[in-house]
Amino acid sequence: MNNQTRHTQFGREELGRLHTIASLGQPLSAPDLNSGAARARLAEVEVLITSWGCPALDHHVLQAAPNLRAVLHAAGSVRGHVSDAVFDRGLLVTTAADSNAEPVAQYTLGSILWAFKKVPFLAMDARRSREDWSYVHSRGELSGRDRTVVLVGFSRIGRRVVDLLRTLDLARVLVVDPVADPAEITAAGAQPTTLSQALPQADVLSLHAPALPNTHHMIGAAELAALPPGAVLINTARGSLVDTAALETACRAGLHAILDVTDPEPLPDSSPLYNLHNVVLTPHIAGSLGSETRTMAGAALTELERYAAGLPPLAPVTRQSLTTQA
Known part of the structure; x- marks a missing residue:
């Protein structure tokens, strides 16, 4: 070291x-x-x-x-x-x-709770609109209950996020992981499913898969298009899971995203993601520091x-x- x-x-x-x-x-x-x-x-x-x-x-x-x-x-x-x-x-x-999974899961939980209320995005709107609150409901549903969270990856971190969400009893949790035992997912209090079935239901899509050849760009244009209006993408895993070009296009069209990891990392100065008020970027801080x-x-x-x-x-x-x- x-x-x-x-x-x-x-x-x-x-x-x-x-x-x-x-x-x-x-x-x-x-x-x-x-x-x-x-x-x-x-x-x-x-x-x-x-x-x-x-x-x-x-x-x-x-x-x-x-x-x-x-x-x-x-x-x-x-x-x-x-x-x-x-x-x-x-x-x-x-x-x-x-041990590293704990702070990542905590960061993810905080991001999910903020995503339900669109907190970081509305905070940016508030700076622009000031006393004009007409924007408040422009970003879709703001309820913190009866939401659907889709977790991609029943990993060390994914399991902890399931536990945290079930403890709060705020959301229905769907888990996409072709390697995990469906019985273990069910026992944890979540519902196993496939990516194609889960995406149209996702109020929040949170990524927890490893960076492997078969997970490279697993979230591309088709997957992002399948998300419902107002959905929030959270990535604390690896930037390579998401096709950056497709992500930029989707975010320009209104997709909300909270990104602690990107591909490349950091993004180049020319990336449009820096300037979008529906995108939150943090510098790979979810893990242990x-x-x-x-x-x-x-x-x-x-x-x-x-x-x-x-x-x-x-x-x-x-x-x-x-x-x-x-």
Whole structure:
């Protein structure tokens, strides 16, 4: 991990806990893995705790780490640094994605509740119209009850959003996920369905699918056109799930959108989405930031404790699981 991430995630409490579990060497910053000094250190390492900014653990790096047995990631997706060579070696890989799911689900819930009332969009209208309130009902239904929320992806985050919505009992929740067990979706209090069936019913469409070849541009012109008037698209997953050109066209025509992720990211200065009053853009802030990231460090330390005690991991990542997960 890079130095900034290390200092943010591993404070006095986390470092104290780490020292009680294992012998801790001097942390390696990202640019150092191919240096002679880093390779000398890697030769001694049994467990790597990684996070944002970790370079790829490819065949050459692994050759320098013959004693390496586990890679414990104190962040979400491991795609950026865990290569096939890691799985070829049979190394244990874990993720702290469960911890990262909490703030994303909370951001999503807040966005859904605001979407019901069109809060961010009406706030922009208020700045333009001032004392003239004739615009209030121009954006469609403003009720916070008896609405339909469609979640694409019954992922770690999607499941938490279902739980939060059911606790508030504000909306009917439809879930689109061809991989998830329909019985699990039903047991969670939501209704499994298909994308084509769900879209025309969506007051809010919230995306929680991973970025995979088969999810690239899964929301395109046809899908956006199927949404009813007044619907709100929320994307806290990956920008590549949505065809940006189609999204720009749909938003120009009136689609409301709350976008924490885009494709590309950030959008170029020329993007029309910056200037539309029915679009809210945030700079990829839904996930863990600041002190929130320490819960992810804590999750990695829990995995280390379990590894040291000979217990199975709580959140393992396998080559197979990466085919359906972020």
